[in-house]
Amino acid sequence: MSDVYVIGVGMTPFGKHPERNATDLGADAALAAIHDAGIEPRQIEAAYCGHVFQGMAMGQRVLAHIGLAGIPLTNVENVCSSGAVAIREASLAIRAGEHGVVLAFGTEHLTSRFRGALTPDTDDIEAAVGLTMPGIYALRARRYFEDYGVSREQLALVPVKNKRNAALNPFAQFQEPVTVEQVLESRPIAEPLNLLDCSPVTDGAAAAILAGAAAARRLGKHGAIRLAASTLRTGTVDPEPTPMTFEPLTEATAQDAYERAGIAPGDVSLAEVHDCFSIAEALRVEGLGLFPVGEYLTAVERGEASIGGRLPVNPSGGLLGKGHPLGATGVAQVVELVRQLRGEAGERQVEGAKVGLAHCRGGKAAGVEGAACTVQVLVR
Amino acid sequence: MTSARQTLASPSGAVPLRPGLLEVEPDGTGHLLGSRCPSCGACFFPQRHVCSRCLTEELETAPLSQRGTVYTCTVIHQAAPGFEVPYALGYVDLPEGVRVLGQIVGVEPEAVRIGMEVELSLEPFGEDDQGRELIGYRFHPAPEGQP
Numbered sequence: 185m186s187d188v189y190v191i192g193v194g195m196t197p198f199g200k201h202p203e204r205n206a207t208d209l210g211a212d213a214a215l216a217a218i219h220d221a222g223i224e225p226r227q228i229e230a231a232y233c234g235h236v237f238q239g240m241a242m243g244q245r246v247l248a249h250i251g252l253a254g255i256p257l258t259n260v261e262n263v264c265s266s267g268a269v270a271i272r273e274a275s276l277a278i279r280a281g282e283h284g285v286v287l288a289f290g291t292e293h294l295t296s297r298f299r300g301a302l303t304p305d306t307d308d309i310e311a312a313v314g315l316t317m318p319g320i321y322a323l324r325a326r327r328y329f330e331d332y333g334v335s336r337e338q339l340a341l342v343p344v345k346n347k348r349n350a351a352l353n354p355f356a357q358f359q360e361p362v363t364v365e366q367v368l369e370s371r372p373i374a375e376p377l378n379l380l381d382c383s384p385v386t387d388g389a390a391a392a393i394l395a396g397a398a399a400a401r402r403l404g405k406h407g408a409i410r411l412a413a414s415t416l417r418t419g420t421v422d423p424e425p426t427p428m429t430f431e432p433l434t435e436a437t438a439q440d441a442y443e444r445a446g447i448a449p450g451d452v453s454l455a456e457v458h459d460c461f462s463i464a465e466a467l468r469v470e471g472l473g474l475f476p477v478g479e480y481l482t483a484v485e486r487g488e489a490s491i492g493g494r495l496p497v498n499p500s501g502g503l504l505g506k507g508h509p510l511g512a513t514g515v516a517q518v519v520e521l522v523r524q525l526r527g528e529a530g531e532r533q534v535e536g537a538k539v540g541l542a543h544c545r546g547g548k549a550a551g552v553e554g555a556a557c558t559v560q561v562l563v564r
Numbered sequence: 565m566t567s568a569r570q571t572l573a574s575p576s577g578a579v580p581l582r583p584g585l586l587e588v589e590p591d592g593t594g595h596l597l598g599s600r601c602p603s604c605g606a607c608f609f610p611q612r613h614v615c616s617r618c619l620t621e622e623l624e625t626a627p628l629s630q631r632g633t634v635y636t637c638t639v640i641h642q643a644a645p646g647f648e649v650p651y652a653l654g655y656v657d658l659p660e661g662v663r664v665l666g667q668i669v670g671v672e673p674e675a676v677r678i679g680m681e682v683e684l685s686l687e688p689f690g691e692d693d694q695g696r697e698l699i700g701y702r703f704h705p706a707p708e709g710q711p
Binding site: 300323330374376 | 581582585594601604606607608609610612615616617636637638639640641642643647651652654655657661662663665666667674678680689700701
């Protein structure tokens with residue numbers, strides 16, 4: 185099977201774009217990635233588009249704008265992992281030998297499709313009795329506090345860190361740092377989570393061009409960043425209740441990725457993880473084996489997860505700071521890792537970054553730990 | 565905040581909030597329904613077609629206990645349309661080994677605690693798009709001394 189390389193990346197600024205739509209955001213991101221790769225659009229053989237709420241033929245609408253209509257395209261809906269799964273599917277097509285150069289992108293114009301709190305699908309009994317997505321994480325946060333004896337103030341350090349990083353990222357939705365007091369005083373959404381513990385409603389798109397080893401050589405892309413693993417799992421149905429303060433789904437998906445990439449958690453230089461809510465960042469990095477269980481918030485307090493710390497987490501600003509246009513999120517994580525591994529991340533550069541890990545996890549159904557989880561490992 | 569339980573206006577014409585969710589007796593009381601695996605004994609909520617542990621397909625419908633313990637809880641301040649905020653939500657562990665999410669009423673939302681004993685009752689939960697009364701469920705603080 186061929187190795188897979190990321191030879192070009194691009195994204196739109198994340199934020200509220202009332203004058204745009206998912207099609208032209210997606211076209212902007214795809215063109216940015218094509219220009220970054222320095223290739224002609226016609227050299228792209230296939231495309232995968234991740235989105236959640238953008239309706240039928242989302243990807244085809246983008247291709248029609250960028251002179252690429254006619255190639256095979258697959259739309260991917262896998263909740264908040266949709267963009268990451270678009271990258272995974274592109275990499276599988278390359279590994280299978282079917283294609284040499286593939287475009288993977290994600291786009292979402294969430295402000296025109298959604299207001300307020302997201303909920304699980306209304307078919308689901310938990311949504312029917314009043315569960316919201318912030319509610320799920322609030323329930324987990326309350327139990328995490330109880331089990332690990334951490335405080336509300338310590339949890340606030342996660343959005344403070346991520347919005348501080350976002351202020352160094354010109355593509356991020358939030359450009360101003362916030363204080364612990366501002367997090368604690370923002371309005372309650374689902375106790376103990378407040379507004380600033382929640383990722384915002386965001387419009388945006390991101391794209392990556394993937395190439396097999398032969399195609400990368402042919403295009404002169406020596407030294408491109410290698411996609412060493414791209415793994416996917418779905419949540420299990422457990423025959424008895426399990427602790428909601430740990431993520432076996434994240435752990436299993438990460439184990440697949442570490443094995444595939446031939447690395448250990450200790451090899452990771454930086455991580456972009458699915459911090460849809462403040463508590464989620466702790467659950468993710470502990471499930472990934474990057475920090476000891478129950479100790480992440482203390483590590484954040486000590487600066488271990490900051491840029492310049494032992495293992496920077498979400499140097500891009502993460503979902504809390506950069507924004508969370510659902511289908512674009514998994515691709516935007518890869519955009520950040522590629523820029524970091526190339527040494528092009530400017531003020532938020534993680535020095536000496538060699539191995540980057542991206543984690544997405546989305547969705548909820550009654551009795552299932554989580555819907556879709558992805559882990560990607562990129563290596564310089 | 566009312567502590568009185570709401571009663572079903574017409575249990576005979578009402579339908580469960582979601583298919584297969586519960587069974588209701590003529591007097592308006594009833595149970596949530598889970599699935600029990602006759603091979604390994606595992607119990608699931610909501611009902612499943614296949615046992616996730618041993619893959620048995622012949623699962624039995626199992627009425628679930630009404631009394632359980634709050635595993636974790638929250639107070640929702642921003643909800644989907646149709647829900648009046650704030651309200652308490654909790655995951656409740658039932659003796660069958662299932663964890664059920666539900667609203668916890670009959671107590672100030674802020675007063676709901678992890679470890680609290682609660683009891684389920686079937687209650688009206690609005691109407692469906694054909695105007696039929698929907699039967700859902702809520703948890704109430706359990707009377708003390710009656711495990």
